[in-house]
Amino acid sequence: METLIYGTVQSVSLLLMAFGFSLVYGVSRLPNFAHGALFVFSGFAAWICINKLHLPYGAAMVAAPLLAALFGVLIYQVVLRRVRGMEMSEVIATYAVGLAILEGLRWAGFRGTSYSLEPMFEGVGIYFDVPIDNQRLVVVGMGILMMAGLYVFTHMTKIGLALRGIAQDEQAAMMLGINSDVVATVALALGSALAGIGAMSLMPLGNIVVEEGYKVLIYAIAVCVVGGLGSWAGTVIAAFVLGFSQYLTVAYGKSHYQMVVMLLAVILTLIIRPSGLFGKQKQLEERV
Amino acid sequence: MAKRKERIDRGIKVRSESIYALASWEEIAYLVGPRSLLIGGMLLMPLILLNSPYWGRVFLSVCIFACLAIAFDFLANVVGLVCLGGAFFYGVGSYASAIINTKLGLPPLLSIPLGTVSGAVICTALIYPCLPLRGIYFAIVTLMYPLLMTRVIEAADIFGGTEGFRGIDGFGSPIIESYALVAVLLLGLFALRRFLAEDPGLVIRAVKENDQSVRASGISVAWIKTQAVFIASLFGCFAGAYYVHMYKNVGISSFALDLSIMPIAAAVIGGTGLIGALIGAILLVPLSEFLRDFGTLRIVVYSLVLMGFVIFRSEGLMNYAVRKYQQFERWVEV
Numbered sequence: 001m002e003t004l005i006y007g008t009v010q011s012v013s014l015l016l017m018a019f020g021f022s023l024v025y026g027v028s029r030l031p032n033f034a035h036g037a038l039f040v041f042s043g044f045a046a047w048i049c050i051n052k053l054h055l056p057y058g059a060a061m062v063a064a065p066l067l068a069a070l071f072g073v074l075i076y077q078v079v080l081r082r083v084r085g086m087e088m089s090e091v092i093a094t095y096a097v098g099l100a101i102l103e104g105l106r107w108a109g110f111r112g113t114s115y116s117l118e119p120m121f122e123g124v125g126i127y128f129d130v131p132i133d134n135q136r137l138v139v140v141g142m143g144i145l146m147m148a149g150l151y152v153f154t155h156m157t158k159i160g161l162a163l164r165g166i167a168q169d170e171q172a173a174m175m176l177g178i179n180s181d182v183v184a185t186v187a188l189a190l191g192s193a194l195a196g197i198g199a200m201s202l203m204p205l206g207n208i209v210v211e212e213g214y215k216v217l218i219y220a221i222a223v224c225v226v227g228g229l230g231s232w233a234g235t236v237i238a239a240f241v242l243g244f245s246q247y248l249t250v251a252y253g254k255s256h257y258q259m260v261v262m263l264l265a266v267i268l269t270l271i272i273r274p275s276g277l278f279g280k281q282k283q284l285e286e287r288v
Numbered sequence: 289m290a291k292r293k294e295r296i297d298r299g300i301k302v303r304s305e306s307i308y309a310l311a312s313w314e315e316i317a318y319l320v321g322p323r324s325l326l327i328g329g330m331l332l333m334p335l336i337l338l339n340s341p342y343w344g345r346v347f348l349s350v351c352i353f354a355c356l357a358i359a360f361d362f363l364a365n366v367v368g369l370v371c372l373g374g375a376f377f378y379g380v381g382s383y384a385s386a387i388i389n390t391k392l393g394l395p396p397l398l399s400i401p402l403g404t405v406s407g408a409v410i411c412t413a414l415i416y417p418c419l420p421l422r423g424i425y426f427a428i429v430t431l432m433y434p435l436l437m438t439r440v441i442e443a444a445d446i447f448g449g450t451e452g453f454r455g456i457d458g459f460g461s462p463i464i465e466s467y468a469l470v471a472v473l474l475l476g477l478f479a480l481r482r483f484l485a486e487d488p489g490l491v492i493r494a495v496k497e498n499d500q501s502v503r504a505s506g507i508s509v510a511w512i513k514t515q516a517v518f519i520a521s522l523f524g525c526f527a528g529a530y531y532v533h534m535y536k537n538v539g540i541s542s543f544a545l546d547l548s549i550m551p552i553a554a555a556v557i558g559g560t561g562l563i564g565a566l567i568g569a570i571l572l573v574p575l576s577e578f579l580r581d582f583g584t585l586r587i588v589v590y591s592l593v594l595m596g597f598v599i600f601r602s603e604g605l606m607n608y609a610v611r612k613y614q615q616f617e618r619w620v621e622v
Contacts, residue, residue, distance in 0.1 A: 016394075016414045031424050056586060071392075078599075079599060082337065082599050083598060083599060083602075086428075086602075087423045087427075088364060088370045088423075089369070089598045089599075089602060090424075091370065091372070091427050092552060092556065092594065092598050093594075093595050093599060095372075095549075096553075096592070096594045096595040096598070097591070097595060099549065099588075099591040100588045100591040100592050100595070101583040101585060101588075103585075103587040103591070104585075104588045106583075106584045107582070107583055107585045107588060122599045124451040155437070163432050163459065210340045214545075218432070220427055221432075221570055225425075225428060238447055240566060253445075254441035256439065256442055257439075257440045257443050259435070260436065260439045260440060260443060263432045263435055263436040263439065266428065266429065266430055266432050267418070267432055267433075267436070270418060270425055270428070270429050271417040272422055274425065280407065
């Protein structure tokens with residue numbers, strides 16, 4: 001039972017880290033390597049809102065993802081729009097942005113373990129004889145809410161349908177009057193906001209540290225690659241597969257191997273089954 | 289009246305391309321000048337810096353990073369494989385050389401070449417399974433390789449674990465130390481450029497442009513890519529092997545992120561075409577030394593510079609300079 005509960009928590013955390021990355025890539029084929037940096041950035045943004053600007057807790061929790069979304073829009077409009085279509089430049093440019101954000105934060109004095117966010121709900125509950133703190137339940141709740149919200153957004157609203165249209169067939173969508181640039185901006189804003197939301201739910205479980213940015217980026221890439229880049233169902237399932245395997249590694253092995261499992265999963269997936277667990281044939285073509 | 293910019297080759301460039309290259313000293317100087325400036329400068333630098341060991345070391349790191357940048361540039365712009373994990377080559381090379389030196393007791397002048405070749409064989413064998421991958425997928429896998437090596441060494445506690453090896457032999461004299469490196473760098477660069485100008489180079493370029501046509505010609509794409517990765521690993525592993533003997537120790541920092549990013553930045557700033565990578569390293573490494581006092585600000589600076597170049601000057605400084613050297617521009621009415 002403990003394995004089941006904590007494995008689920010771990011999986012949903014991975015999902016929260018990875019979904020923004022997957023969304024951006026799935027919609028506009030833009031690898032946002034600044035994803036991890038945006039995650040950490042929104043953590044520190046929330047911290048500044050609460051501790052320096054003295055905003056109420058709830059307002060900070062909303063403001064930080066919005067700031068991240070704004071950052072995402074900036075990244076697209078300033079950087080990505082000019083190099084779109086050149087894969088190598090996209091990867092290098094976004095990676096450079098991410099590096100600049102993370103190391104800039106470190107230079108600005110945000111290091112050490114003195115930065116943390118308070119959990120949304122304090123306390124520990126006991127369910128099925130397993131003690132679990134409430135923040136971890138919030139994580140699971142946020143994950144479910146996020147998935148439901150995205151489902152509604154992409155199936156009911158016009159802009160959401162446009163996102164799916166571009167993802168399925170860019171040229172046909174453009175012929176029907178959907179502006180690819182606008183959609184990509186929205187996708188990047190949404191993806192960055194999701195990174196922010198992920199950060200708001202996960203950060204209270206530990207400290208806000210810059211190194212987290214690199215870890216989140218690697219986890220996000222791992223989940224997306226294993227699930228098949230761009231495939232949403234694949235992302236969810238991959239998050240669970242990797243989440244449980246991570247939990248089991250920590251529980252029955254050495255915690256050092258946690259990262260090794262993720263990295264091996266990526267390399268093996270790409271070598272053995274490059275389309276990922278649920279990738280489509282079309283994606284296979286562009287990979288190999 | 290609308291105007292557009294017109295670019296025309298300079299007369300001297302056209303003349304010196306043909307037999308008239310030998311017609312006058314001016315043409316000879318036009319051809320030989322920039323080349324001898326670079327080669328002469330590289331050869332004189334160790335002598336000039338003989339009295340300041342610190343900047344001498346910085347110059348040697350320029351050469352080390354130039355090797356890594358050349359490896360990246362060759363893979364990315366000639367073969368079409370974007371490798372974000374230059375540190376992987378570097379780390380494997382440094383560990384291979386360190387093990388050969390400490391366990392077999394061979395002197396540096398033997399352990400460096402042996403470490404380079406054996407490291408390159410190991411790198412090629414490990415990267416071989418991912419060679420069919422393209423674009424960002426290859427980039428992602430190669431980004432993961434150095435990270436994986438660090439974690440495996442840390443977790444399994446092999447090769448000295450987090451401590452690494454100490455007590456590796458040095459070179460003894462600083463003259464040998466610097467000239468061996470500069471000579472290998474220049475010869476390697478020259479050899480690679482000659483190689484790419486010959487028939488095998490043509491096939492390697494074709495793999496980037498259109499791999500289906502290469503396959504249709506009955507040439508194995510995988511084999512060509514394997515050769516290319518081996519060549520790039522030779523450069524990367526040599527850098528690692530050399531550095532180990534300069535600083536006499538090795539640890540998991542040989543797989544650090546810095547070693548992957550710096551060469552990429554150098555190659556992007558310098559521009560494609562191998563020499564550009566060298567120019568980029570010459571500019572970037574001293575800059576990063578100047579900024580060393582500012583802590584991680586230097587990473588911010590060079591990632592912003594990198595971003596700026598990717599967006600606004602993607603041809604790189606070298607190609608820009610070459611264009612200015614060979615052509616003049618003027619506005620003409622359309």
